[in-house]
Amino acid sequence: MSTEQIDRQWTTRLRKRVAGKLPPEKVLPDTQPAYVASWIYVFGVATLAALGVVIATGCLLAIRGPQWWHQSYVGHFVNSMHLWSVEIFFFAMVVHLWGKYFMAAWRGGRSLTWMTGVVLFLTSIATAFTGYASQTNFDSQWITTQAKDGINATGAGAYFNVLNLGQMLMWHIVLLPLAAVALTALHVVLVRLKGVVPPFEENATVGTPS
Amino acid sequence: MKRFRPDVDAPEYKGGHAPYDIIKEGTIALVVIVLLTVLLASLFGSPDEKQVTIKTWSNAMPIDFATTAINEMNGTTTTAGYGPPYNHAATGQDIGFLHLAQWVGVRIPLNTTKDFVVTPLESLPAGTSLTPALATWNAASKAQRSAWVTTVTKEIPKIYYKQGLVVFPGPGGGPLPVMIDALTAMARSGALDQALVTGHGFYTTDYTKVLLFLSDGSYLSNQAATQHLTGSQWGMMNETGGYPGQAWLWLYTFWYQVPPFSSSSNADALVWGTMMVLSVALLLVPFIPGLRTIPRKSKVYRLIWREHYRNQT
Amino acid sequence: MGFFSHFGALVPLDHPGHYIHWHWFYLSVGNFIVICLMLATFIAALLLPFPGRRSRKENR
Numbered sequence: 044m045s046t047e048q049i050d051r052q053w054t055t056r057l058r059k060r061v062a063g064k065l066p067p068e069k070v071l072p073d074t075q076p077a078y079v080a081s082w083i084y085v086f087g088v089a090t091l092a093a094l095g096v097v098i099a100t101g102c103l104l105a106i107r108g109p110q111w112w113h114q115s116y117v118g119h120f121v122n123s124m125h126l127w128s129v130e131i132f133f134f135a136m137v138v139h140l141w142g143k144y145f146m147a148a149w150r151g152g153r154s155l156t157w158m159t160g161v162v163l164f165l166t167s168i169a170t171a172f173t174g175y176a177s178q179t180n181f182d183s184q185w186i187t188t189q190a191k192d193g194i195n196a197t198g199a200g201a202y203f204n205v206l207n208l209g210q211m212l213m214w215h216i217v218l219l220p221l222a223a224v225a226l227t228a229l230h231v232v233l234v235r236l237k238g239v240v241p242p243f244e245e246n247a248t249v250g251t252p253s
Numbered sequence: 254m255k256r257f258r259p260d261v262d263a264p265e266y267k268g269g270h271a272p273y274d275i276i277k278e279g280t281i282a283l284v285v286i287v288l289l290t291v292l293l294a295s296l297f298g299s300p301d302e303k304q305v306t307i308k309t310w311s312n313a314m315p316i317d318f319a320t321t322a323i324n325e326m327n328g329t330t331t332t333a334g335y336g337p338p339y340n341h342a343a344t345g346q347d348i349g350f351l352h353l354a355q356w357v358g359v360r361i362p363l364n365t366t367k368d369f370v371v372t373p374l375e376s377l378p379a380g381t382s383l384t385p386a387l388a389t390w391n392a393a394s395k396a397q398r399s400a401w402v403t404t405v406t407k408e409i410p411k412i413y414y415k416q417g418l419v420v421f422p423g424p425g426g427g428p429l430p431v432m433i434d435a436l437t438a439m440a441r442s443g444a445l446d447q448a449l450v451t452g453h454g455f456y457t458t459d460y461t462k463v464l465l466f467l468s469d470g471s472y473l474s475n476q477a478a479t480q481h482l483t484g485s486q487w488g489m490m491n492e493t494g495g496y497p498g499q500a501w502l503w504l505y506t507f508w509y510q511v512p513p514f515s516s517s518s519n520a521d522a523l524v525w526g527t528m529m530v531l532s533v534a535l536l537l538v539p540f541i542p543g544l545r546t547i548p549r550k551s552k553v554y555r556l557i558w559r560e561h562y563r564n565q566t
Numbered sequence: 567m568g569f570f571s572h573f574g575a576l577v578p579l580d581h582p583g584h585y586i587h588w589h590w591f592y593l594s595v596g597n598f599i600v601i602c603l604m605l606a607t608f609i610a611a612l613l614l615p616f617p618g619r620r621s622r623k624e625n626r
Contacts, residue, residue, distance in 0.1 A: 075273035076266055077622040078561040082611040085282065092282040096290050113301060122301075123294035123575070130293070131286060133501055134600070138608050146557060147548040149539035151263025161536045168501060175499075181302035182493055185477045188468040189488070196346040196522035198353035201338035201360035206465065209458025242558040243549055244264040245565075271622040298575025481585055487592040495583035497596035500604075510590045556612040560619065 069235055078242050083146075086139035087234075093132035094227065098220065100125040109179055109212060129171060136164060148240045156233040163226045170223055173215035176205055187211070260545045268561070300493045302480070307449070307463060310472035311440035315414040319437050321470040323429075325365040327406045330469040333365040339465075340364070346522035353522070361461060369466050370436055373448040383435045386428035393427070401427035417441075484509050504531070 049055055103121045104112060112118035140160070149157040175186045187205040194200040204210055257264075311318040324330045328342060336343030337354045338361045345354030374387060390398065405426040412421050419437045421430040439445045449463040467473050474483065482488035489506035492498035508514045508524045517523055538544050548554060555562065584595040 071275055072273060073275075074270040077269045077271045077564075078266070078558050079271075079273075080560045080616045080618070080622060081557045082614050082616055083557055083608075085278075086611070088279055088282040089286060092279070092286040093290075095283060096286050100290075119299065119301065120294060123297070123299040124290050126299040127293035127297070128286070128290045130497065130600070131289060134604055134607075137501065137604055138611065141608050142557070142611070144538070145548045145551065145553040147260060147545065147554075149545070150261060153263075154539035157539050158536050161532070165532060171499065178301075180304050181476065182300065184305055184464060184467065184473065185480075185482055188464055188473065189482075189484075193521040193525050195335075195338060196354055196519070197525050198337075198357035200354070201357045204361060204459070204461060206461040207459045212458070241263050241266040242561050243259060243554055245562060269622070271618065296575065296577050297579050300580060479582070481583060481592075481594065485590075485592075490597055491583070491594050492596065493580075495579035495581055495594075495596055497600045498594065500597045500600050503597075503601075553612070560616075560622070564623075 064236060065232070072235075076239060076241070079239050083138075083142040084239075086135045086142060089135040090132060090139050091227070091231070093128055093135055094223070096128040097125065097132055098224075100128055101216065101220075105216060109177060113179070129174070133167070133171075136167065140164065146240055147243070150240055151237070153233070153237050153240055156230060156237065159226055159230040159233060163223065163230060166219060166223050166226060170215060170219040173211045173219060176211040177208065177215050179208065183208075260542075260549055261539070268564075297496070300496050302493045305467060305473055305476060306443065307440045307446045307467060308443040310467065310470055311437055311445075314470070314472050315419065315437055315441065316412060317471045318440055319412060319414075319419045319433050320409050321466070322370055322433055322436050323402070323405055323409060325369045325466070325469065326402045326429075328365070330365065332363065332465045332469050346519040348519065348522045348526045351522075351526075363462070363465070368462055369449070370432065373439065373445055374432060374435055376448050377435070377439060377444070381435075382431055386431040386435075389428040390432065397427070401425070401429050405429045405433070504528070 100121055104118070104125060107115075107118060112122035143157070143160065172186075172190065176183050176190075191200055191205050194203060194205060203214075307318070321330060325333055328334055332339060334342045336345040337357060337359050340359060340363055344352065347355075371387070371390065374383060377383060393401075404423075405421065408421050408423050408426065411423060412419060414420070417438070419430075419434040421433075436445065439448070446463055449466060450457060450460060477483050477488065480493045481491050482493070484506075487503075487506045487510070489502045490498050490500060505524065505528055508527055509520060514520045514523055514527075534541065534544070579596070586593045586595065586598055
């Protein structure tokens, strides 16, 4: 095989492209700009950590099935951890969103980072909704019989039947978490690619667009 | 030279960097979140209000159940008159010229008379007074059935429950008094919950029919009202008991409280439409002049980057 | 079950909730607390000094 032939391979081209844009020092940096010096910056990683706990507690609930938490103290405690990690997740995400808005964090070619964040927020709401629909108790009965009206009004209710427990549970534990994790990965990769947005330039009248 | 737009472009950073341990930061964040989760779960637990069944409903409010069953047959319940995706009784909600529900059509077909009353009764063992009543109903013409339904509908204010029986004092109604009484007994035994759920076969995870029937009665909504979960109570945001709920749904439920949404028959569609527009606006903030200028004009950033600005001067 | 039965909830919130009700405005106390905490956390994050100033100064 010639070098030219190897270089033309899809694998080689993809690897070089990825390694070029995201070398190890960018994926796992050991320095950051000195302006990253505020507690507001911890809410991104806090959201990420909370997502990890949500998924882990969800996996624990999956081990014994959707009825386990009604029948066992351990199961109920795991459910409680799942609920509170979701509350912490949304709490951290909203504070992160407020912080990023007031930093105008979309500047300098970072609009895709902002947009993936917003889509993640909306995906998280959908994931939380299907979770509430999967509780198999009075709350899920009420939430689904109410939510159906809004969703039916859009036409989507004909295919996304919130009264179908099986469908809601599978969206909650398969489809939406996959989407959330994929979007999170994309969001984090974009932050690593573009770096943390620099402060507004206060003194210069003209700067260099980056 | 390209014009620098301070709300779109970022200045090139020529300043210093500081050591940063990303793995350590992530680990600390994870440990803190795990501890906080365990603490909150230990302190507050989570709610688990017992599910409502047709059995609990019909035992607590047998006349409400019997009335709902009659209304399923006369087409006046929410489900019977819903429209798409369940039936053609209405056209569904609109957003102006967008008739989305109607365009998608009836994909979860339901006939409330057949699915909620007749078919469940037919699943019961034969050999009681119900058998000839069902035979009479099935043999009757559409017009005859309609006349019977009209008669029992007029009886609703007079029917009463005594010693396990739903009693229709007045004459007429054909086989319907027997059928409604039998359905109420079936409901009180728990058999109707199962009949509505297993309608598809042995295995099912689809609770559409039983949930729709439940929501047509008063029992489920009464339970919700005591838990402050109804629309006018901003219920979408709330959780049962004293637990915090879904605070992030504040804007969604807010619209239902104000005109024109609060008095519109298309409220659900209008609120969804409004929220879609606002969500797209949030998505496109980087491209919307004015909205993307607020961060720079409000100067909140001076708090975030105060050390950087201090070092610059 | 014994160990975890103590973690049923030390401060159970299963009792009927309290609500702030003013005309058509309706907010549960639970949600009100969460929203206030969010705002307080945001403001605190903006105002509280962040450690490591000396390290950043040395590397400027």
